Amino acid sequence: MSASAHGGEGGGVHHGPVEPFLNLTIPGTEYQLPIYHFVVTSWVIMFILALTAWLATRNMHRLPKGVQNVWEYIVEGLFGFFGGIMGESRARKYGPFLTTLFLYILLSNYSGLIPGAAMIKGFVPPTSNVSITAALAILVFLSIFYYGIRAKGIGFFKHFFQPMAFLFILNVVEELVRPVSLSLRLYGNVYGEETIISELGKMVPLIVPLPMMLLGVLLGAIQAFVFALLASTYIAGATEEHH
Amino acid sequence: MKDNDKYQGYRAVGLIMSAGMTMAASVLFGYLAGNWLDKYFGTKPWLTLIMFLLGTAAGLKALYDLAFPKKGGD
Numbered sequence: 001m002s003a004s005a006h007g008g009e010g011g012g013v014h015h016g017p018v019e020p021f022l023n024l025t026i027p028g029t030e031y032q033l034p035i036y037h038f039v040v041t042s043w044v045i046m047f048i049l050a051l052t053a054w055l056a057t058r059n060m061h062r063l064p065k066g067v068q069n070v071w072e073y074i075v076e077g078l079f080g081f082f083g084g085i086m087g088e089s090r091a092r093k094y095g096p097f098l099t100t101l102f103l104y105i106l107l108s109n110y111s112g113l114i115p116g117a118a119m120i121k122g123f124v125p126p127t128s129n130v131s132i133t134a135a136l137a138i139l140v141f142l143s144i145f146y147y148g149i150r151a152k153g154i155g156f157f158k159h160f161f162q163p164m165a166f167l168f169i170l171n172v173v174e175e176l177v178r179p180v181s182l183s184l185r186l187y188g189n190v191y192g193e194e195t196i197i198s199e200l201g202k203m204v205p206l207i208v209p210l211p212m213m214l215l216g217v218l219l220g221a222i223q224a225f226v227f228a229l230l231a232s233t234y235i236a237g238a239t240e241e242h243h
Numbered sequence: 244m245k246d247n248d249k250y251q252g253y254r255a256v257g258l259i260m261s262a263g264m265t266m267a268a269s270v271l272f273g274y275l276a277g278n279w280l281d282k283y284f285g286t287k288p289w290l291t292l293i294m295f296l297l298g299t300a301a302g303l304k305a306l307y308d309l310a311f312p313k314k315g316g317d
Contacts, residue, residue, distance in 0.1 A: 084250040085312075173273065173294075173301040174308070181268030181305075185261065222260055229257040233312055 042126040045107045049100075075099060078228075085229070086236035094147060094235050101136065102228035105186065108132075109220030112194050113213060127223075128191040130183065137183035140231045144178075148238030156238065182230060189223050258309055265309065266302040273298015 020034035056071040064072050078099045083091035105127060112125035126132045148156035160171045193216050200209040277294025281287045 081250050081253065085254070167304075169297060170301050170304055173269070173276075173297050174305045176276075177265075177269045177272045177298070177301060177305065180272050181261075181265045184268055185264040188264070222256070225253070226257045226260050229254065230261055230309075233309065237308070237312060 036129075038124055038126040038129050038132065041111055041123070042108065042132065045104060045111065045126070048107065049103055074103070078102060082228075082232050085232050086239070090236065090239060094232070094239075097143060098228050098232050098235070101140070101231060102224050105136070105227055106221060106224035109190055109224055110217075112190065112197075112220070113216060124194055125190055127186055128194045130187045130191075133183040133187040133190075134179070136186070136227070137179035140182060140234065141179040143231075144175075144234050144238045147235055151239040152241075159238070178230075178234060182227060186223055186227055189219060193219055262306055262309070265305050269298045269302025269305060270295070271298070273301065 021037050021040055022035050024033040024035060025031070026033055052067055053071065056067040060068055075095075079091050079095045082095050082098055085091075086094065108126045110125075112128065145156075160168055160175075162171075193212065197209045197212050197216065200212060273294045273296070274291065276298070277291035280290040280294065284290065
């Protein structure tokens with residue numbers, strides 16, 4: 001049985017601290033810069049996004065076709081969705097950031113569905129690593145402050161004292177919890193799904209992991225969507241104008 | 244606005260999927276932050292208790308804010 005053949009290697013060997021893909025020595029020092037597999041996967045995803053975006057906008061037509069058509073469909077749909085949350089004009093302003101977040105997370109979740117992912121050592125979706133999701137969440141956290149201060153100046157900090165001044169501490173805790181919950185939600189979902197697929201794959205490599213992979217298709221999209229939705233809600237709350 | 248109705252459905256799904264972790268992370272954050280502060284100031288167990296309650300309250304407020312976002316126009 002394949003279970004005994006593969007089971008001896010220990011559970012979840014490819015998760016957690018794996019050895020890096022390669023170790024770069026920083027010139028002039030003795031420090032080493034480890035480059036992990038998920039960082040390489042992340043680079044590939046960035047490259048795919050940048051390349052297709054460049055291809056789509058390189059030679060634009062009034063009647064879109066090919067890559068441009070696909071991109072226009074995606075961007076229009078997402079901008080429409082963000083417009084429903086924060087209004088049309090703000091969606092055009094903050095949409096590029098939010099759309100990039102959504103597409104990066106979506107592709108990175110789906111990179112776990114490539115045959116061999118989660119079963120080959122080191123080949124895991126970048127979002128199944130808490131460092132990557134924490135980086136994304138901190139990016140959202142900082143962008144709330146950046147966009148908020150840019151839109152409202154010093155008045156942005158007034159919302160910490162609303163609706164009542166004594167809620168200040170509560171508002172600060174709520175603000176600090178946001179990146180924690182954002183990063184843990186994404187990481188937990190993707191890591192859990194990948195672990196189940198890999199453990200099932202070790203026991204019965206054929207057919208059995210398939211239902212979980214199907215669930216992964218749904219979950220990957222939902223998690224990317226939830227992340228973008230929450231980021232847009234936060235940014236909308238930070239940049240809203242009172243009338 | 245037919246388009247808006249469609250997006251409302253997606254929004255509801257997103258909120259429901261995110262509610263659980265928001266609450267859990269708030270409580271956890273409150274507890275851990277209180278624990279760390281207690282170690283720092285040597286006031287065990289008071290700050291842990293206070294921060295735990297604050298975290299829980301902040302979680303409830305975060306859920307409220309998600310469900311009823313302040314309406315901002317264009």
